[in-house]
Each structure stands twice: as C-alpha cells, then as structure tokens.
Amino acid sequence: DVKVTQSSRYLVKRTGEKVFLECVQDMDHENMFWYRQDPGLGLRLIYFSYDVKMKEKGDIPEGYSVSREKKERFSLILESASTNQTSMYLCASRLTGIEAFFGQGTRLTVV
Amino acid sequence: AQSVTQPDIHITVSEGASLELRCNYSYGATPYLFWYVQSPGQGLQLLLKYFSGDTLVQGIKGFEAEFKRSQSSFNLRKPSVHWSDAAEYFCAVGLMEYGNKLVFGAGTILRVKS
Numbered sequence: 001d002v003k004v005t006q007s008s009r010y011l012v013k014r015t016g017e018k019v020f021l022e023c024v025q026d027m028d029h030e031n032m033f034w035y036r037q038d039p040g041l042g043l044r045l046i047y048f049s050y051d052v053k054m055k056e057k058g059d060i061p062e063g064y065s066v067s068r069e070k071k072e073r074f075s076l077i078l079e080s081a082s083t084n085q086t087s088m089y090l091c092a093s094r095l096t097g098i099e100a101f102f103g104q105g106t107r108l109t110v111v
Numbered sequence: 112a113q114s115v116t117q118p119d120i121h122i123t124v125s126e127g128a129s130l131e132l133r134c135n136y137s138y139g140a141t142p143y144l145f146w147y148v149q150s151p152g153q154g155l156q157l158l159l160k161y162f163s164g165d166t167l168v169q170g171i172k173g174f175e176a177e178f179k180r181s182q183s184s185f186n187l188r189k190p191s192v193h194w195s196d197a198a199e200y201f202c203a204v205g206l207m208e209y210g211n212k213l214v215f216g217a218g219t220i221l222r223v224k225s
Contacts, residue, residue: 030211031211031213033213035215040120040217040218041217042117042215042216042217042218043201043203043218044215045213045214045215048211048212048213050211056212059214090155092155094205094211094213096207097143097207098160099157100145100203100205100213102154103154104154
C-alpha cells in the first residue's frame with residue numbers, strides 16, 4: 001500500500017522559530033511536492049523536487065526552503081516562522097505520469 | 112503562467128440531482144488531468160485521471176469527467192448525487208515540461224441538501 005508520511009499532524013510554533021516539516025514516502029517516487037492549503041485558495045505549490053538534491057520553486061516559495069538529501073525524504077523549512085504561515089501543509093509524491101499520493105497533512109499554527 | 116480555474120467556490124445540489132463541477136486550465140500542451148476529493152478532516156483522494164485516449168474517463172464513486180481540448184476543460188460529473196458526496200473537490204494538472212509540476216485549482220465545496 002502506498003504511503004506518504006508527514007512527521008506531525010499538529011504543530012504549534014512561536015514567531016521567529018525555525019520550523020522543519022518532514023515527509024517520507026515509501027514508493028520510490030522521484031517527484032515530491034509541498035503545498036499549503038488555505039480556505040478558498042486551494043492547494044498552492046510551495047516547492048517541488050524531481051530528483052535527489054534537485055528543487056524547483058513553486059508559486060509561493062517566499063519564506064520557505066526545502067531539502068532533499070535522500071529520494072524518500074523531502075523536508076520543508078520555515079527559516080523564521082511568521083503568523084501568516086499558519087496553515088495546513090500537505091506533502092505529496094508521484095512517479096512521472098501517474099497521480100500524486102498525499103500525506104495526511106500538518107496543521108501548523110504560528111503564535 | 113500555468114493555472115487551473117474552478118469558477119464555482121460553492122455548489123449546492125439536492126440529493127439525487129445531477130452534478131457538474133467545472134475546471135479549466137491554462138497550458139500550451141495537453142497536460143495530465145486529475146480530480147481529487149477531500150472530505151472534512153480527511154486527506155485527498157483521487158477520483159479519476161486523464162492521461163490520453165478516450166476523453167471520457169470513469170472514476171470511483173460513480174464520477175466521470177470529460178476532457179475537451181478545444182475548451183481546455185475537464186469537467187467532473189455525476190448523474191445522481193448522494194449525501195456522502197458532500198466534500199471539497201479539486202481539479203489538478205500535471206505538467207511534464209515543468210519538471211513534473213502539479214498545479215491545483217482553488218477547489219469547489221459541494222453541499223448536498225436532502
């Protein structure tokens with residue numbers, strides 16, 4: 001069974017903290033994605049990666065960075081968390097040419 | 112820039128009525144096309160997908176979608192809606208020429224009234 005696992009379901013962080021969101025997939029997919037989901041805005045792509053150590057900016061990369069040192073793991077980093085980064089974060093992975101599989105999401109609150 | 116438009120933010124239909132959710136995309140070539148559903152508090156589930164071939168595709172839960180190249184559309188349909196279909200629906204496009212970028216629409220929230 002396919003599995004995309006996000007390290008936390010709920011996270012509360014303080015403004016200015018450095019935040020790491022981790023995502024692991026067990027399907028040997030080359031492509032991995034980070035989205036944030038906000039009401040009325042759908043899923044907005046933050047960053048994606050099509051290979052180890054490769055990354056591409058999505059539509060809203062400002063304030064975020066990513067790391068992909070191993071094929072199965074894709075990390076999203078908030079260098080200095082701000083309240084406007086309070087959101088639901090979704091990780092996904094896919095093989096080229098097939099659908100994406102999603103993790104359960106991390107609801108991040110920045111206070 | 113590539114974009115996916117779902118023009119209806121909310122739709123309310125009566126149980127047993129037919130349903131059509133609209134999706135248009137802006138992209139030069141034919142992309143891969145997907146519809147996902149998200150029930151409250153749940154993750155995203157794939158309903159159906161189009162890669163090539165027959166432009167009418169069948170999915171799970173009685174849903175179907177039709178790809179119309181001339182209109183850059185991929186509308187989702189169901190002939191008879193059930194109360195359990197109440198959820199948020201997302202259209203997505205996969206773009207081969209952009210490093211396999213996957214772009215989503217803003218979503219349509221479906222309410223079903225009995």
